[in-house]
Structure formats: structure tokens, C-alpha cells
Amino acid sequence: MAKTVVKDASYDINAKVRRRNQINSAIRYIVLIVVGIFMVYPLVWMIGATFKPNNEIFAGLNIFPMHPTLEGYQNAVKSYGGNINIWKALINTFTIVIPKVIFTVVSATITAYGFGRFNFVGKKLLYPIMISTLFLPQVVLNVPQYILYNKLGWIGSDLYLPLIVPSLFACDTYFIFMLVQFLHNVPHELEEAAKIDGCNVVQTLVKVVVPMLMPSIISCALFQFMWSSNDFMGPLLYVNTPAKYPASYFVKLSMDSDAGFAWNRVLATSLISIIPSIVIFFLAQDQFVEGISAGGVKG
Amino acid sequence: MKKWAKNNIGFFFIIPWLIGFLVFKLYPFGSSLVYSFTDYNLFKGIRETGLMNYLAVFEKRQYREALIITFKYAFMTVPLKLVAALFIAYILNFKLKGVNLFRTAYYIPSILGGSVAISVLWRALFKDDGLIQQMIRMLGGNPPSFMTDPNWALFIICLLRVWQFGSTMVIFLAALKGVPEDLYEAASIDGARKMKQFFSITVPLITPVIFYNLITQLVQAFQEFNGPFIITNGGPRGKTTLMSILIYNAAFQKYDMGLASAMAWVLFVILMIFTAISFWSQKHWVYYADEE
Numbered sequence: 001m002a003k004t005v006v007k008d009a010s011y012d013i014n015a016k017v018r019r020r021n022q023i024n025s026a027i028r029y030i031v032l033i034v035v036g037i038f039m040v041y042p043l044v045w046m047i048g049a050t051f052k053p054n055n056e057i058f059a060g061l062n063i064f065p066m067h068p069t070l071e072g073y074q075n076a077v078k079s080y081g082g083n084i085n086i087w088k089a090l091i092n093t094f095t096i097v098i099p100k101v102i103f104t105v106v107s108a109t110i111t112a113y114g115f116g117r118f119n120f121v122g123k124k125l126l127y128p129i130m131i132s133t134l135f136l137p138q139v140v141l142n143v144p145q146y147i148l149y150n151k152l153g154w155i156g157s158d159l160y161l162p163l164i165v166p167s168l169f170a171c172d173t174y175f176i177f178m179l180v181q182f183l184h185n186v187p188h189e190l191e192e193a194a195k196i197d198g199c200n201v202v203q204t205l206v207k208v209v210v211p212m213l214m215p216s217i218i219s220c221a222l223f224q225f226m227w228s229s230n231d232f233m234g235p236l237l238y239v240n241t242p243a244k245y246p247a248s249y250f251v252k253l254s255m256d257s258d259a260g261f262a263w264n265r266v267l268a269t270s271l272i273s274i275i276p277s278i279v280i281f282f283l284a285q286d287q288f289v290e291g292i293s294a295g296g297v298k299g
Numbered sequence: 300m301k302k303w304a305k306n307n308i309g310f311f312f313i314i315p316w317l318i319g320f321l322v323f324k325l326y327p328f329g330s331s332l333v334y335s336f337t338d339y340n341l342f343k344g345i346r347e348t349g350l351m352n353y354l355a356v357f358e359k360r361q362y363r364e365a366l367i368i369t370f371k372y373a374f375m376t377v378p379l380k381l382v383a384a385l386f387i388a389y390i391l392n393f394k395l396k397g398v399n400l401f402r403t404a405y406y407i408p409s410i411l412g413g414s415v416a417i418s419v420l421w422r423a424l425f426k427d428d429g430l431i432q433q434m435i436r437m438l439g440g441n442p443p444s445f446m447t448d449p450n451w452a453l454f455i456i457c458l459l460r461v462w463q464f465g466s467t468m469v470i471f472l473a474a475l476k477g478v479p480e481d482l483y484e485a486a487s488i489d490g491a492r493k494m495k496q497f498f499s500i501t502v503p504l505i506t507p508v509i510f511y512n513l514i515t516q517l518v519q520a521f522q523e524f525n526g527p528f529i530i531t532n533g534g535p536r537g538k539t540t541l542m543s544i545l546i547y548n549a550a551f552q553k554y555d556m557g558l559a560s561a562m563a564w565v566l567f568v569i570l571m572i573f574t575a576i577s578f579w580s581q582k583h584w585v586y587y588a589d590e591e
Contacts, residue, residue, distance in 0.1 A: 042430075
């Protein structure tokens with residue numbers, strides 16, 4: 001080892017190296033902390049601001065309220081402008097997101113199994129097509145999809161059909177891609193054993209492949225949960241009755257409806273709307289990290 | 300028939316995806332190209348066909364400006380985001396104590412950043428007499444009016460995107476972990492300095508990941524909508540009006556589906572050109588281990 005050689009040669013050099021390493025670490029920590037403050041301070045300030053009276057929010061830089069109040073939250077949960085409030089909006093969000101997550105996970109797993117484990121006529125053509133739709137920008141699809149859903153009578157549907165139905169057909173290609181990547185790392189032996197035991201392909205999928213893929217499937221579910229709860233464009237285009245607004249759209253409207261004085265209410269509404277995402281993130285941080293790393297690195 | 304089914308059983312598993320692809324992707328994709336050559340209005344139908352939408356996109360100043368702003372947005376945010384993500388990932392890759400805490404802190408903004416709530420927060424930060432102005436005043440400076448100054452407005456929109464470098468960073472971090480340690484050891488015996496080591500060993504080995512991040516970030520940046528729509532609504536004086544906002548306005552305010560389709564296609568073709576250039580340039584800078 002290089003280090004022992006150095007130590008034997010001269011104590012001075014060893015001390016010098018150690019000192020330089022200490023300085024390097026110190027510099028690294030300083031960079032990490034400074035950047036960290038930029039990343040986190042706005043979020044923490046936001047949490048503090050929701051507990052401040054309105055005249056205090058922009059009166060200083062401090063995070064903790066000097067005169068703590070729940071006024072912001074009291075006003076945030078009040079119903080205003082019709083039969084919608086933040087709780088109803090959150091329930092609407094879940095009405096969209098939960099089926100969407102379930103449908104996505106099921107359809108993406110089935111598709112990934114087909115692409116990842118079998119050869120069939122047309123695979124050489126269809127697999128690259130599937131991958132290329134990863135790069136097909138949604139901005140080209142918005143207008144014609146709207147026209148299509150309009151023809152089908154789905155716009156403003158109480159069941160959120162334009163937001164949910166595509167997930168039945170694995171339309172978020174990213175998840176297929178992610179699961180195919182994971183599937184490549186799962187050994188075939190168990191599936192072959194299952195085949196010898198007389199399992200058909202569907203039984204193999206349900207009893208062998210799905211359990212092995214479960215961590216990755218959970219990653220997909222978590223990402224879909226985050227992305228769909230944050231989705232703003234979808235509800236903006238396809239939901240047009242106030243009682244049906246999901247939280248993302250509701251937050252935008254509650255900001256617009258304010259003349260710019262009741263910031264504690266606006267920020268409290270915003271914060272409530274992302275609490276489910278924050279909770280899920282902290283409960284399943286590692287899955288997020290693993291999910292995004294695997295999708296990216298092997299891409 | 301039965302034999303065919305047996306040999307191609309995998310095909311049955313991808314049928315749901317195939318239906319979805321044909322109905323929700325390919326058909327809309329194709330039909331929007333057709334619509335782009337018409338004056339299709341959602342309520343009035345088609346009365347005229349021709350190249351007029353495309354001519355308008357290139358001739359009218361409003362559209363040309365939106366294209367330029369979209370370029371500016373993409374070329375400011377993509378490199379900055381990649382550099383910030385790689386730099387921080389590089390530092391996090393040293394075995395420091397508390398790295399996981401920092402990783403979490405940097406990752407959160409990218410998880411929440413796309414939400415409306417964060418756009419609202421951004422407004423609170425950069426509005427007149429908002430937090431950032433207060434901060435600058437406290438330091439004795441004279442802050443600009445971020446939301447109404449045309450030069451600053453685009454900058455704060457860009458900043459929101461760069462602030463979300465966390466997920467790109469996580470991808471880089473995983474790639475850096477994959478660089479074999481013995482390469483570093485060999486290099487440090489040679490006395491190569493850390494910086495040189497970074498550019499001559501680390502960067503070449505992770506070029507495939509840099510490439511992947513570059514492409515995904517380009518595709519996302521060119522269609523950014525939420526930030527400028529919610530924070531500045533395209534203003535002041537149209538200086539944050541990205542193409543995506545013009546497309547939205549044309550399609551869903553004026554129901555001019557033909558014009559909106561044409562704008563989307565112009566944006567799509569530009570994006571394809573950049574993607575193609577990136578793919579073509581790969582052979583000059585992207586290093587794939589299995590090639591040698």
C-alpha cells in the first residue's frame with residue numbers, strides 16, 4: 001500500500017499528506033454546506049412562513065415566526081369560491097393518482113416481461129419504437145390528444161378518463177424501460193425451474209418474476225405517484241369543473257384569486273398540497289435513489 | 300396458428316402497450332402533422348389548408364421571439380444543470396461523513412420542483428419586496444425587480460430549473476460509484492493531481508451517462524411549461540414566453556389547433572435536430588467500454 005511506504009519513508013511527508021487531506025475535506029464540506037443552504041433554505045423558509053402573520057412574512061429573513069399563528073392554515077382549509085377546498089382537492093388528486101399508479105405498474109410490468117423475456121415476430125421493430133417514444137416530446141402530443149379525447153367525449157369527464165385510461169396501456173414508456181433494465185439483471189434460472197414444474201408463462205410472471213421485480217416495481221409506483229400528483233398540465237387541459245380540481249390546479253387558482261396580501265394562506269395551501277409527496281419521499285428515499293440511478297446508468 | 304402463438308407468446312404481453320402506442324401516441328402524432336397544414340379550429344372545423352401556419356411561425360415576430368427565448372432557456376439551463384449536478388456528485392463521491400444527509404437535501408428540490416407549490420414559492424421569493432429582494436437590501440444592495448424586469452424574469456425561471464439538479468446528480472453519483480477504484484489508485488501513485496484525474500479518468504468513463512443526461516435534459520427543457528406559466532405567465536413583455544406557452548395559448552385559448560400543431564412540429568423538428576447532432580457527436584466524445 002502506498003500509505004505505508006510514505007509512513008516508513010518520512011513522518012514529515014505523512015503529516016503533510018494528512019494535513020492536505022484535512023484541508024481538502026474542509027473545502028468539500030464548505031461547498032456542500034453552502035450549496036445545501038441554497039437548496040434547502042427556500043423550503044424551510046416556506047414552512048416557517050406558513051406560521052407567520054401576513055405582515056411578518058416579508059419583513060425579514062428569519063425562518064422561525066416571531067408571532068406564530070395558524071391563521072394561514074385556518075384560511076387555507078376554508079372553502080371559498082364554490083364547492084372546493086384543499087382537502088377535497090387532495091382527495092381528487094388521489095382519485096386520479098391511485099388508479100393511475102396501479103394501472104401503470106400492472107401494464108408496464110406485463111409489457112416489460114414481454115419485451116425482456118421473449119422473442120417474437122416484430123420485436124426487432126417494436127422494441128426500438130418503444131425506446132424512441134421515450135424521446136417523443138409530450139408537447140407535440142398535447143393538441144392532437146386533446147382533439148382525440150374531445151371526440152371521445154372525455155374532456156371534463158368526472159372519472160378523469162383522459163388522465164387515467166392511457167395508463168392502462170403502459171403509455172408512460174419510461175417505466176417499461178426501467179423495468180426491462182431491471183429484468184436484465186434478474187437471473188433466468190428460477191423461471192426455467194418454474195417452467196419445468198409445469199407453470200405456464202402467466203403463472204411464471206405472477207409467481208416468479210413479479211416477486212423478484214418487486215423492489216423495482218415499487219420504485220416505479222413511487223415515481224408515478226410523485227409525477228402524477230405534481231402534474232399540472234393534465235388537469236389544466238382536461239378538468240373543467242371546480243369541484244373536480246386536483247390539488248395542483250387548486251393551488252394555482254388559490255394563488256391567482258389572491259391580490260397578493262394573504263401569503264400565509266397561499267403558502268400554507270401550497271405546503272399542504274405537497275405534504276403527501278414529502279411524506280412518501282422520506283419514507284422511501286432509497287427506492288427513489290435506486291430507481292433513478294438504475295434507469296439512467298444503464299440507459 | 301396455435302404453433303405461431305406458442306412461438307410468439309411474448310407478443311401477447313405487449314399487446315396492451317401496442318394498443319396504447321397506436322391510439323394515444325402514433326395516431327395523435329400523425330394527425331397533428333395533418334392538422335398543422337390546416338386552419339383547424341375546434342369549433343369551426345377546417346376551412347383552409349396549406350402552409351400558412353408554418354409561414355406564420357417563421358414570419359411573425361412573436362413566434363420568432365418565442366423560439367429564441369426557448370433556445371436561451373434550454374442553453375442556459377441544460378449546461379448549468381449538468382455542470383452543477385456533476386460537480387456536486389463528484390464531491391459527494393468522496394467518502395465524507397454525512398453524505399447521505401447532503402444527498403437528501405440536494406435531491407428534494409428535484410422531487411418537488413415540478414409541483415405548482417414550488418412555483419408559488421418561487422413567486423414569493425422573487426416578487427417585489429419578496430425574500431430575495433429583502434436579502435439583497437439587507438446586504439446593502441439595490442435589488443432589481445426580478446419579475447417585471449425583462450432581463451431578470453427569464454433568469455429566475457432558469458434558476459428554478461437549475462435548482463432541481465438533484466435527480467441528475469443522483470444519476471451521476473451512481474455512475475461515479477461505478478468507476479473502478481484501482482484506476483484512481485494507479486493515477487495517484489503517478490502523482491496526478493485531483494483535477495487532472497477528474498478530467499482524464501472520471502469524465503471519459505462516465506461519458507455515456509453524461510450523454511444520457513444531456514439528451515433527457517434537452518428534451519425536457521424544450522418543453523418546459525409549468526414554471527413560466529405559473530410564475531410569470533410569459534411576461535414581462537413576453538420575455539418568458541417559451542414556445543410551449545404560445546402553443547398552449549393558440550390551442551386552448553383560441554382553439555386554433557392547426558397553428559398550435561404547426562408550432563409544436565417546428566419545436567419537435569428543432570429538438571430532433573439537436574438530438575441527432577448529439578447522437579452523431581457521440582462517436583467523438585462518448586466512450587463505451589465494450590467497444591474495445
